[in-house]
Amino acid sequence: MSEQRNHDNYPARVDSADDLGIMAETERTRQQQFKNRVFVCMGTACQSCGSADVLAALKKAAEAGGDETSCLVSKGGCQGNCAAAPLVSLQPQDRLYQHVKSEDAQVLINSISDQSVVAKELVCDNKAPFFEKQKRVVTEFRGLIDPERVEEYIAVGGFEPLMRAVSEMTPEQVIQEMRKSGLRGRGGAGYPTGLKWSTVAKSPGAHRYVICNADEGDPGAFMNRSVLEDYPFRVLEGMIIAAYAVGADHGYVYVRAEYPLAVERVEAALKSIRKIGLLGNNIGGTKFSFDAEVRLGAGAFVCGEETALISSIEGGRGLPRPRPPYPAESGLWGCPTLINNVETYANVPVIMQRGADWYSAIGTEKCKGTKTFALSGRVKNTGLVEVPLGTTLQEVIFDIGGGVPDGHAFKAVQTGGPAGGCIPATLLDTPIDYESLQALGSFMGSGGMIVMDDTSCMVDVAKFFMQFCMSESCGKCVPCRVGTVHLHDMLDRMTKGESSMEELEMMESLCDMVKDTSLCGLGQGAPNPVVSTLKFFRGEYLAHILNHNCPAGVCAPVGEDLRRPACAL
Amino acid sequence: MCARGRRSAEACMRVVTLTINGHDVSGRDDETVLDVSRAHEIEIPTLCQLDGISAWGGCRLCLVEIEGKPKLQPACTTVVSEDMVILTESAKLKSYRKMIIEMLFTEGNHICSVCVSNGNCELQHMAQSLGVDHVRLPYLYPKREVDATHERFVFDGNRCILCTRCVRVCDEVEGAHTWDIQGRGINSKLITDLGTPWGESTSCTSCGKCVEACPTGALFEKGKGAGEMTKEPQFLSYLAEMKKAKESE
Numbered sequence: 001m002s003e004q005r006n007h008d009n010y011p012a013r014v015d016s017a018d019d020l021g022i023m024a025e026t027e028r029t030r031q032q033q034f035k036n037r038v039f040v041c042m043g044t045a046c047q048s049c050g051s052a053d054v055l056a057a058l059k060k061a062a063e064a065g066g067d068e069t070s071c072l073v074s075k076g077g078c079q080g081n082c083a084a085a086p087l088v089s090l091q092p093q094d095r096l097y098q099h100v101k102s103e104d105a106q107v108l109i110n111s112i113s114d115q116s117v118v119a120k121e122l123v124c125d126n127k128a129p130f131f132e133k134q135k136r137v138v139t140e141f142r143g144l145i146d147p148e149r150v151e152e153y154i155a156v157g158g159f160e161p162l163m164r165a166v167s168e169m170t171p172e173q174v175i176q177e178m179r180k181s182g183l184r185g186r187g188g189a190g191y192p193t194g195l196k197w198s199t200v201a202k203s204p205g206a207h208r209y210v211i212c213n214a215d216e217g218d219p220g221a222f223m224n225r226s227v228l229e230d231y232p233f234r235v236l237e238g239m240i241i242a243a244y245a246v247g248a249d250h251g252y253v254y255v256r257a258e259y260p261l262a263v264e265r266v267e268a269a270l271k272s273i274r275k276i277g278l279l280g281n282n283i284g285g286t287k288f289s290f291d292a293e294v295r296l297g298a299g300a301f302v303c304g305e306e307t308a309l310i311s312s313i314e315g316g317r318g319l320p321r322p323r324p325p326y327p328a329e330s331g332l333w334g335c336p337t338l339i340n341n342v343e344t345y346a347n348v349p350v351i352m353q354r355g356a357d358w359y360s361a362i363g364t365e366k367c368k369g370t371k372t373f374a375l376s377g378r379v380k381n382t383g384l385v386e387v388p389l390g391t392t393l394q395e396v397i398f399d400i401g402g403g404v405p406d407g408h409a410f411k412a413v414q415t416g417g418p419a420g421g422c423i424p425a426t427l428l429d430t431p432i433d434y435e436s437l438q439a440l441g442s443f444m445g446s447g448g449m450i451v452m453d454d455t456s457c458m459v460d461v462a463k464f465f466m467q468f469c470m471s472e473s474c475g476k477c478v479p480c481r482v483g484t485v486h487l488h489d490m491l492d493r494m495t496k497g498e499s500s501m502e503e504l505e506m507m508e509s510l511c512d513m514v515k516d517t518s519l520c521g522l523g524q525g526a527p528n529p530v531v532s533t534l535k536f537f538r539g540e541y542l543a544h545i546l547n548h549n550c551p552a553g554v555c556a557p558v559g560e561d562l563r564r565p566a567c568a569l
Numbered sequence: 570m571c572a573r574g575r576r577s578a579e580a581c582m583r584v585v586t587l588t589i590n591g592h593d594v595s596g597r598d599d600e601t602v603l604d605v606s607r608a609h610e611i612e613i614p615t616l617c618q619l620d621g622i623s624a625w626g627g628c629r630l631c632l633v634e635i636e637g638k639p640k641l642q643p644a645c646t647t648v649v650s651e652d653m654v655i656l657t658e659s660a661k662l663k664s665y666r667k668m669i670i671e672m673l674f675t676e677g678n679h680i681c682s683v684c685v686s687n688g689n690c691e692l693q694h695m696a697q698s699l700g701v702d703h704v705r706l707p708y709l710y711p712k713r714e715v716d717a718t719h720e721r722f723v724f725d726g727n728r729c730i731l732c733t734r735c736v737r738v739c740d741e742v743e744g745a746h747t748w749d750i751q752g753r754g755i756n757s758k759l760i761t762d763l764g765t766p767w768g769e770s771t772s773c774t775s776c777g778k779c780v781e782a783c784p785t786g787a788l789f790e791k792g793k794g795a796g797e798m799t800k801e802p803q804f805l806s807y808l809a810e811m812k813k814a815k816e817s818e
Contacts, residue, residue, distance in 0.1 A: 300753065302753075317750070321626065322626040322643055322646040322647075324647075324648075470754060470755065471754060472753075472754070473753065473754035473755070474753050474754065475731065475750070475752070475753045475754045475755070475756075475757035476625075476627045477626070477627045477628070477629050478627065478628055478629055478669050478672055478673060478676075478730075479629055479669065479672070481676075481731070481754055481755055481757065482672035482673070482675065482676045482709075482755065483672060484754075484755075485676075485709065485754075485755050486672070486675070486706050486707075489707070506705060506706075509664075509668075510668070510706075513664075513665050513668050516632075516640070516641055516661075516665065517629045517632055517641060517665050517669070518629070519626060519627065519629070519643075524640075
């Protein structure tokens with residue numbers, strides 16, 4: 001045990017499991033001084049609705065109360081239902097307040113003793129299906145933890161799994177645990193995590209690297225952002241455990257620059273765990289040394305592809321290269337490299353803590369555990385949700401999401417980002433897992449879920465995604481660079497009533513070609529939105545081509561001709 | 570010392586046997602499908618590949634079918650292994666290859682009759698050998714620039730197919746890295762240095778290797794008229810070999 005203590009009575013460094021225990025106990029004692037805790041969500045959605053002002057007002061109101069031990073107002077994490085931002089949680093009463101403004105601060109503080117003083121509109125029913133039907137593993141702290149203080153994370157058992165792994169387990173045992181858990185990559189492709197780890201561990205090389213892929217770029221996806229913002233310590237802990245398991249000495253968190261809050265939190269988290277000796281030389285007083293740093297993505301979607309990401313970290317252009325060799329064998333600087341998604345790493349400490357058996361009891365036979373989804377589009381409760389794999393789309397969109405608002409009819413749900421597909425209402429009972437979604441021509445992806453109602457035109461939707469792929473193509477291979485432009489132009493002509501059945505046929509063969517011949521996942525997945533909408537909504541395409549009208553009234557008002565009348569002048 | 574306990578890297582090579590288009594062939598296990606195919610006079614079409622410089626894998630013409638692999642694999646970067654069963658010709662591959670050539674034609678502004686490389690152009694030859702007799706996709710007619718600031722050479726962006734052979738030869742053989750690509754996707758374009766005119770480039774040694782490496786008339790010598798530009802990229806592989814030999818001395 002280290003003798004040195006800092007002024008807060010916390011051990012200055014964690015050199016053993018005992019030190020960690022003391023730190024946790026000290027923090028718990030500190031928290032117990034307060035009768036109540038108020039958490040103000042400081043995620044991106046809540047901040048954009050003014051939660052920073054709410055936090056300041058609440059702190060002021062709490063201080064004005066005079067009783068210093070009455071309540072501790074602090075930053076918190078995402079509550080999930082971002083549609084009701086800003087959100088404030090009151091503990092231990094377990095009350096949730098929505099759409100809070102700074103003016104409400106005094107009332108909220110008063111409500112600690114008397115709940116009736118709070119206006120009904122402010123109270124969020126946290127027993128509603130949106131909360132009750134979720135299964136929280138990655139987000140198990142439900143945002144009730146200050147994301148910027150490592151002590152709070154340690155107080156809820158954080159870094160215990162890491163300490164146990166590095167001091168009591170061999171790397172092989174850690175990998176074995178991951179294998180047994182059945183965890184699969186949460187970036188979308190679903191590659192078994194344990195298998196990937198053991199491949200990296202076995203690949204010969206002077207150095208090994210671990211990379212956390214936080215270059216989330218799918219339209220409508222914000223799960224990784226939320227997890228990084230709320231639980232940076234947990235992601236880093238998973239990453240350090242992974243580094244120990246594969247024998248890596250250096251790591252990179254590759255975050256896109258468009259996530260300034262996530263970048264700030266991760267950088268601060270790295271600094272604070274380095275300070276207490278859980279990162280850097282001799283982690284936790286053991287012989288294991290590992291350090292990590294943040295690398296910013298400059299806004300290219302293709303840099304989420306692992307080989308392009310590696311090229312970007314090396315300082316080159318973000319271009320993918322043919323695999324094999326896979327990064328597990330030859331990655332960053334030619335060394336064996338482990339790349340996992342943010343959510344994959346976030347699952348690791350839970351698995352180490354509760355055991356592989358506990359984890360593998362959740363989910364389906366082939367897909368274990370839970371998955372976070374970013375629910376957006378035409379759905380009542382937009383936000384971040386977490387459900388066991390195998391939950392049906394129906395449950396997520398209607399029970400948790402609350403269905404389509406304003407009396408409109410559900411039309412389709414788009415999963416998997418630009419490489420994904422649109423699933424129609426008739427297939428809503430499909431369980432969400434890697435294989436089932438793939439069988440429908442869609443894709444699990446990193447977890448974006450965009451709900452569309454009858455006001456969406458599927459040809460227009462396909463055009464939107466094709467435009468995304470076209471502008472995000474890196475330009476290295478011909479089919480993706482040129483093919484996406486032709487596909488986009490064809491779809492554009494369809495939405496203008498200038499297409500033909502011959503062109504539709506050509507488009508279908510072009511889709512096959514781009515899918516089969518492109519170099520990386522971006523090009524191979526680019527035709528998916530077109531192929532899946534053609535499969536389930538062919539009638540809409542035919543209406544555009546043959547009848548020159550748009551049934552949804554997007555490309556032209558309902559019943560009107562898509563072909564714009566020639567200019568009279 | 571390699572994993573097999575032998576001293577030099579060459580002693581570690583293994584010879585493997587495999588099947589290409591139904592023929593039994595053999596090759597070293599560090600050779601690519603393309604190397605082994607060519608050694609056995611089985612032609613696989615390529616545009617971005619050039620002997621003597623690194624593989625790129627961007628043109629996708631050399632894609633082949635390999636038994637047991639769900640996806641088509643590029644012959645230029647896929648290493649052979651024991652008992653591989655490879656198909657380099659099939660109806661699907663043929664139609665994809667034709668479509669790639671069509672795409673390249675629509676992407677640039679290729680007007681053969683007035684091109685310096687007419688009759689000596691790899692893109693033109695490829696189109697002829699693959700039987701591309703017309704282009705079914707609409708032409709994109711991009712606005713591309715011509716850089717004639719260099720005293721001896723011209724770059725005509727209209728004829729560029731972005732194979733990056735010039736970029737690689739300049740970087741890997743000459744060691745100047747004057748050329749690179751700017752932008753992404755359909756907006757990609759070749760630039761010299763950081764986008765300065767070629768004639769003002771401070772890194773260019775005017776060696777002309779890029780011109781010889783270019784498969785089309787995008788890079789050519791000043792003063793050449795239509796059909797007058799011929800190229801000899803073969804010498805590049807000797808240069809690369811010599812460089813390698815010198816480095817290993």
